[in-house]
Amino acid sequence: MRSFAAIALLLAIPATIAQNPGKCSGMHVRRSAHDLSPDDWRRIEHVISQMRRDGHFDRxxxxxxxxxxxxxxxxxxxxxxxxxxxxxxxxxxxxDPDFAIPYWDTTLDYDDPASSPVLRDGTLGGNGQGPDRCLPNGVQGGWELGFPERHCLRRDFNNGDSMEPWVPAEVISSYIQSDDNLSLFREHIEYGIHGAVHLGLGGDASTRYAPNDLFFFMHHANIDRLWWLWQNNQHDPLDYNGPGTDGEASLHDTIPQNDDVDFGGDQAGAVMVLGYGPVCYTYDSAPDAPSEYPGSNSGDSNDPNRAIHNNTMSHISAFSGSSNTHGLDLEIARIRLAMNSDLSLKNYFPGIAALDSSRIITPVMPAYQQGSKCKGRPAKKLVHPAPMTNMWINMHGFDPERVGQMYDEACNLIDRLNNSTYVSPY
Ligand SMILES: [Cu+2]
Known part of the structure; x- marks a missing residue:
């Protein structure tokens, strides 16, 4: 019956519906920048040095x-x-045929970003120095770049030698589970974690030519990973709405490109699903590419087949913005427990609220510790992220009220979690 219906539907669909992007023949995995070895970083340095010589950073x-x-x-x-x-x-x-952009899970460093292992001498380097704030160390240490004019690569942390806090994993987890359309998720991410990290690093990183700093690609790989997690939580991973390049967003929108960086005319619809079309990669801490393109048999977004059915990783791995898979079970168990005393948390974490209790792994506390005041690492409160600056809001033409609304929401959730039994495992 089902296959008959599918055939009937296929005949009825006009030829204007674009074909699904083809499955990738080869895939690579983007790894967490926190997990790279000194040798991995040396290989990255080799690749990007050649890319700079070839003018790609300028482009x-x-x-x-x-x-x-x-x-x-x-x-x-x-x-x-x-x-x-x-x-x-x-x-x-x-x-280097093995080259893959690592993603920088910035939630792992959110409360004191300057102490991140990703910002050391052998990695991305630390703060700029001297009157020009030139970056002295790391894989781009001492670099000169050609755009917009000849200058040293600059870093200028937004709080002297430290940085204002970024956004904790729990806030991102809430967006991933509760935002029911992509437009809202984009606002949460773009006005939150995306901007906070750009602004924290400062220098080239907080300008329109931020791709001069390799951090840009690692940060955006992480933003991309978060989008993929969100897609895996939705009944329609191809959801694409809100403002687009020209009017309402459509999967037929051509992705903006120019002579410097040319995508061969690719449309938004070409890059929606990892493992299909040109996007032949996945992440080490996110669900794998689906074995079939979502909803291949149907153009109907209410078709449950549009959801990504993933067998290779359990669905709960997509619930958290954190790549720390050991923390994930604790995050889930503790948020579920906190829901007992603060019912509103169910709206923030609907995925966790709906989980079958057999899926929740509660860590077993040794008998001697029960009732003891000694609980291991003292519980840390979550801290509020730094707000977007006026410079940043104006540079993007964001609606300041909307940005402020998103900011207040994030702080409210953090306060709720801090006032509940919840303790962050991260
Ligand atoms: Cu950008």
Whole structure:
């Protein structure tokens, strides 16, 4: 019966419905920047040094600046940056076939970003120095770049030698589970974690030509991972709504591109599902590519087949913004427990609220510790993220009220969690 209905439907669909992007023949895995060895970083340094000599950093910085107003403040933000990072990665792979952009899970460093292992001498380097705030160390230490004019790569942390806090994993987990359309999720991510990290690093990182700093690609790989987690939590991973490049967003929108960074005319619909079309990668801490393109048999977004059915990783791995899979079970168990005393948390974490209790792994406390005041690492309160600056809001043309609303929401959730029994495992 089912296959008969599918055939009837296929005949009825007009030829204007675009074909699904084809399945990738080869895939690679993007790893967490926190897990890379000194040797991994040396290989990255080798690739990017060659890319700089070939002028690619100048091209990507120039393209990002030229396209800036089209690819921020609209839903285009997601497909553009997904395609942009992938293009950079593909060029790197011509130099080293194993090259993959690591993602920087910035929630792991959110309360004291400057102490991140990703910002050390052998990694991305630390703060800039001297009157020009030139970056002295790391894989781009001492670099000169050509766009917008000849200058040293600059870093200028937004709180002297430290940085204002970013966004905790729990807030991201809530967006992943509760935002029921992509437009809202984009606002939460773009006005929150995305901006906070750019602003924290400062220097080139907080300009329109931020791709000069390698951090850009690692940060956007992480933003892309969060979008993929969100897609895996939705009944329709192809959901694409809100403002687009020109009017209402559509999967037929051409992803903004130019002569500097040319995507061959790819449309947003080409990059929606990892493992299909040009996006031949997955993440080590996120669900794998689905074995079939979602809803291949149907153009109907209410079709339950549109959801990503993933067998290779349990669905709960997509509930958290954190890549720390050991913390994940604790995050889930503790939020579920906190829901007993604060019912409103169910709205923030509907995925966890709906979980069958057999899926919740409660860590067993040794008998001697029960009732003891000694609980191991003292519980830390979650801290509020730094707000977006006026400079940043104006540069993007964001609606300041909307940004403020998102900010207050994030702080409210943090206060709720801090006032509940919840203790962050991260
Ligand atoms: Cu951007």
């Amino acid at each position: 990507f910085a120039r393209a990002h600046q030229a396209l800036f107003n089209f690819v921020h403040g609209s839903t285009t933000f997601f497909p553009f940056h997904r395609r942009f990072v992938q293009e950079f990665e593909d060029i790197g792979r011509k130099i």
